[in-house]
Amino acid sequence: xxxxxxLSWIAALTLLGACAxxxxxxxxxxxxxxxxxxPLLRPGSRFLCPALELHFEFHAFGDAIQAEVSxxxxxxxTQLIHIVGTHTMQFDNDSTTSVxxxxxxxxxxxxxxxxxxxxxxxxPLALQSVRLLPFANGTMVYGWNPNVATALWWKQGAxxxxxxxxxxxxGSIGVRADxxxxxxxxxxxxxxFQKWVIDATPKVASDGPPVTYALPAGATMGxxxxxxxxxxxxxxxxxxxxxxxxxxxxxxxxxxxxxxxxTDTSIRRVSRNSSTxxxxxxxSSAYDWDADGAGAVASSALPAQALGYAAWQLxxxxxxxxxxxxxxxNASKLRIPVGYQVAWPESGAFVVRDTPSxxxxxxxxxxxxxxxxxxxxxxxxxxxxxVYYAWPxxxxxxxxxxxxxxxx
Amino acid sequence: xxxxxxxxxxxAPRQPRRTPTAGATLAAAALGALQLxxxxxxxxxxxxxxxxxxxxxxxxxDLTDSQLRLHQAxxxxxxxxxxxxxxxxxAPGEFVMADGTRLxxxxxxxxxxxxxxWGDTEEGMFFLGAHIDxxxxxxxxxxxxxxxxxxFKPGGVAQMxxxxxxxxxxxxxxxxxxxxxxxxxxxxxDGYGNFAAERSNSPRxxxxxxxxxxxxxxxxxxxxxxxxxxxxxxxxxxxxxxxxEQRLMTESWTGNRTYRTERVGSGIxxxxxxxxxxxxxxxxxxxxxxxTIARYDRPLTELSPSPQEQxxxxxxxxxxxxxxxxxxxxxxxxxxxxxGRLRIAELGYxxxxxxxxxxxxxxxxxxxxNRTGSYEPxxxxxxxxxxxxxRPDVEGRATPTWFGLSGSYSYNTPDSxxxxxxxxxxxxxxxxxxxxxxxxxxLIPLVRAVDGRSSREED
Numbered sequence: 001x002x003x004x005x006x007l008s009w010i011a012a013l014t015l016l017g018a019c020a021x022x023x024x025x026x027x028x029x030x031x032x033x034x035x036x037x038x039p040l041l042r043p044g045s046r047f048l049c050p051a052l053e054l055h056f057e058f059h060a061f062g063d064a065i066q067a068e069v070s071x072x073x074x075x076x077x078t079q080l081i082h083i084v085g086t087h088t089m090q091f092d093n094d095s096t097t098s099v100x101x102x103x104x105x106x107x108x109x110x111x112x113x114x115x116x117x118x119x120x121x122x123x124p125l126a127l128q129s130v131r132l133l134p135f136a137n138g139t140m141v142y143g144w145n146p147n148v149a150t151a152l153w154w155k156q157g158a159x160x161x162x163x164x165x166x167x168x169x170x171g172s173i174g175v176r177a178d179x180x181x182x183x184x185x186x187x188x189x190x191x192x193f194q195k196w197v198i199d200a201t202p203k204v205a206s207d208g209p210p211v212t213y214a215l216p217a218g219a220t221m222g223x224x225x226x227x228x229x230x231x232x233x234x235x236x237x238x239x240x241x242x243x244x245x246x247x248x249x250x251x252x253x254x255x256x257x258x259x260x261x262x263t264d265t266s267i268r269r270v271s272r273n274s275s276t277x278x279x280x281x282x283x284s285s286a287y288d289w290d291a292d293g294a295g296a297v298a299s300s301a302l303p304a305q306a307l308g309y310a311a312w313q314l315x316x317x318x319x320x321x322x323x324x325x326x327x328x329x330n331a332s333k334l335r336i337p338v339g340y341q342v343a344w345p346e347s348g349a350f351v352v353r354d355t356p357s358x359x360x361x362x363x364x365x366x367x368x369x370x371x372x373x374x375x376x377x378x379x380x381x382x383x384x385x386x387v388y389y390a391w392p393x394x395x396x397x398x399x400x401x402x403x404x405x406x407x408x
Numbered sequence: 409x410x411x412x413x414x415x416x417x418x419x420a421p422r423q424p425r426r427t428p429t430a431g432a433t434l435a436a437a438a439l440g441a442l443q444l445x446x447x448x449x450x451x452x453x454x455x456x457x458x459x460x461x462x463x464x465x466x467x468x469x470d471l472t473d474s475q476l477r478l479h480q481a482x483x484x485x486x487x488x489x490x491x492x493x494x495x496x497x498x499a500p501g502e503f504v505m506a507d508g509t510r511l512x513x514x515x516x517x518x519x520x521x522x523x524x525x526w527g528d529t530e531e532g533m534f535f536l537g538a539h540i541d542x543x544x545x546x547x548x549x550x551x552x553x554x555x556x557x558x559x560f561k562p563g564g565v566a567q568m569x570x571x572x573x574x575x576x577x578x579x580x581x582x583x584x585x586x587x588x589x590x591x592x593x594x595x596x597x598d599g600y601g602n603f604a605a606e607r608s609n610s611p612r613x614x615x616x617x618x619x620x621x622x623x624x625x626x627x628x629x630x631x632x633x634x635x636x637x638x639x640x641x642x643x644x645x646x647x648x649x650x651x652x653e654q655r656l657m658t659e660s661w662t663g664n665r666t667y668r669t670e671r672v673g674s675g676i677x678x679x680x681x682x683x684x685x686x687x688x689x690x691x692x693x694x695x696x697x698x699x700t701i702a703r704y705d706r707p708l709t710e711l712s713p714s715p716q717e718q719x720x721x722x723x724x725x726x727x728x729x730x731x732x733x734x735x736x737x738x739x740x741x742x743x744x745x746x747x748g749r750l751r752i753a754e755l756g757y758x759x760x761x762x763x764x765x766x767x768x769x770x771x772x773x774x775x776x777x778n779r780t781g782s783y784e785p786x787x788x789x790x791x792x793x794x795x796x797x798x799r800p801d802v803e804g805r806a807t808p809t810w811f812g813l814s815g816s817y818s819y820n821t822p823d824s825x826x827x828x829x830x831x832x833x834x835x836x837x838x839x840x841x842x843x844x845x846x847x848x849x850x851l852i853p854l855v856r857a858v859d860g861r862s863s864r865e866e867d
Contacts, residue, residue: 032506032600033600035507061662330614330620331664332662334614367616368619393612394598394619
């Protein structure tokens with residue numbers, strides 16, 4: 001009898017155990033691809049932001065992905081990285097383009113902190129218009145969405161960015177010499193400059209009276225490509241004139257502009273090198289203009305692409321990317337990137353480096369989770385990073401991940 | 409030859425590398441109580457990751473091995489005694505879910521054995537029975553309930569065997585149906601191999617064949633199992649016959665290819681041969697020596713971060729040891745990997761006390777286990793109470809037990825016979841046997857040595 005009792009006890013215990021359920025969050029599929037990918041990444045890799053929501057139906061296909069990766073160096077040396085891109089999907093008789101954006105902050109310890117961005121119906125034009133303006137207390141993402149009259153404001157160290165009303169900021173925009181806020185310029189004659197501050201609200205407020213500057217005799221206003229305040233009360237801007245095929249550099253403390261012939265019409269970005277003070281122009285080549293000095297212009301043409309690689313794509317940050325891809329044997333309308341070359345501007349010339357096609361230590365393990373595309377590249381200190389778009393194979397919706405991974 | 413254990417280990421967080429010698433670690437493990445005392449504080453460190461647990465279950469659950477043990481018991485006792493055995497071993501730990509969250513629960517391995525026969529192995533015998541071997545992921549009391557739709561029920565993978573057979577002139581043969589419930593979905597794994605509340609989503613167009621059709625997570629087809637055992641030589645042959653599988657591809661008009669596995673035709677699925685004489689060919693002082701060669705998938709925890717090395721998954725272990733050395737219940741074993749690494753150094757001891765038909769068996773073993781370059785202690789202990797039959801049914805053969813009850817505790821065991829070799833896992837087990845205890849796998853493989861000595865004494 002005792003045997004039967006013991007037997008029944010053991011059997012009941014086992015049965016109870018086998019039937020007892022484990023409780024779990026029901027949304028674990030939301031993080032499944034991220035969790036599956038994470039242990040496969042190269043050391044030092046991080047997810048830049050939560051999975052993107054593209055709202056495509058899952059049976060759609062297409063790998064037409066374009067993106068613009070921007071970075072802003074904060075006064076403390078940390079980096080804010082912002083990505084805006086488009087992914088176009090094909091359906092049976094139709095195609096749809098979805099715009100995504102994402103941002104992350106690489107802090108002083110190289111830790112990536114995702115920055116939550118507002119959800120919005122962003123126009124694809126944002127790829128051309130977005131610009132990061134770093135200030136002492138935060139960074140403005142200007143032109144993030146051409147549909148609205150706002151910028152994004154990221155307060156230094158914050159986990160999210162908020163929309164900032166910039167209707168009062170008319171004209172061209174640049175950064176003040178003290179980085180306390182933006183400076184704007186109206187393209188009239190005389191030109192008018194206004195300094196602004198961004199308070200903790202955040203709200204934009206004018207700071208002092210506007211400063212006017214009469215153009216030198218014979219000079220006319222052109223298309224302003226770049227504006228900044230080089231010293232307190234002294235403003236500078238670069239403008240182009242399609243009619244004269246030249247670039248002009250004005251300073252409010254000088255009577256005559258510096259001029260250089262410039263026929264490259266595909267200008268993507270004009271900026272000032274914070275170390276040399278030179279004006280840098282990214283067009284079909286990268287240019288370095290000593291506009292404040294001797295006026296010399298050095299240009300660096302991208303080298304010929306390697307055999308099997310596609311033509312160079314020059315990003316707004318002046319980095320060239322060339323992709324080598326194969327047709328996907330399992331989907332004739334998709335490609336498999338098998339390698340990248342990235343051309344980094346260094347000392348006035350491009351240095352080409354082979355770059356992995358995935359952010360993983362082992363390419364095949366990465367491809368078992370997702371297809372990967374290199375969107376761009378950034379540099380933080382001496383460390384270079386590739387920004388990868390990881391498009392998981394197994395999801396109920398299209399929810400790509402953005403991975404920041406060290407590259408050579 | 410002793411049947412080799414196929415071992416795979418989970419990728420629990422790697423410990424800082426230390427390099428104590430195997431001897432020092434073995435000595436530490438021999439203290440035994442060390443780990444028992446530390447058990448509660450390190451209990452939560454045991455992590456269960458879906459794919460690794462599943463792989464270990466696939467490697468560890470093998471009823472063809474159980475059938476060999478049954479044949480050997482029949483040979484030993486000259487007949488098949490009616491028997492029922494239940495073995496249940498449990499390990500507490502944390503299940504790592506698909507989104508990285510961790511849920512506390514238990515991993516359990518349950519084995520059930522039921523059977524009986526008529527006649528004796530020399531003059532004619534008929535027998536039949538059933539085996540069930542299951543690995544289950546189960547919850548723990550006190551967890552908050554959610555609605556049924558939200559519940560995660562990992563369930564378990566299992567293999568079942570229903571057989572019948574006969575024996576004449578010491579040669580046994582059996583035929584059975586081997587049923588597999590070994591698909592990854594049984595453990596609620598998602599497409600990435602993680603425990604998940606939601607089932608796998610369909611792969612999107614363009615995904616690699618292994619993503620669309622992960623053969624390593626398939627439920628193997630059911631089989632007919634045929635076994636043949638010669639009691640004179642100890643030779644054992646097992647053949648599984650059943651459906652053959654093939655991966656097929658379909659291409660749609662859009663150029664997308666989809667893959668699936670289909671069963672095409674029938675044939676021999678697996679063939680296994682084992683030779684293990686049950687007689688003593690060496691002087692008694694040597695005990696019962698055994699040697700093993702095992703080729704298996706290199707455990708994940710032993711893989712180098714180097715991608716080149718990760719490709720070489722297969723590895724081979726050579727093991728040498730002896731049970732019941734000097735007839736004193738001492739067991740030793742050394743397992744050396746093909747890379748020259750001493751993977752396991754083991755020292756065990758068993759002692760039995762008998763008062764009439766009642767027996768009390770105590771056993772413990774300490775091991776130094778080298779998984780990742782440093783030695784870690786492993787310890788196991790068990791206590792078994794048994795009651796012998798008054799006399800054997802077959803003259804001249806060993807007297808079996810009538811009833812046996814065992815309890816065990818293991819820490820960090822590399823053994824996969826009755827559990828799965830999860831690093832740092834604390835495992836408690838119970839075994840209840842009606843009939844000969846030899847028909848089922850022991851909680852800890854030390855019993856056989858004493859049983860061997862007992863049989864010689866009786867002889």
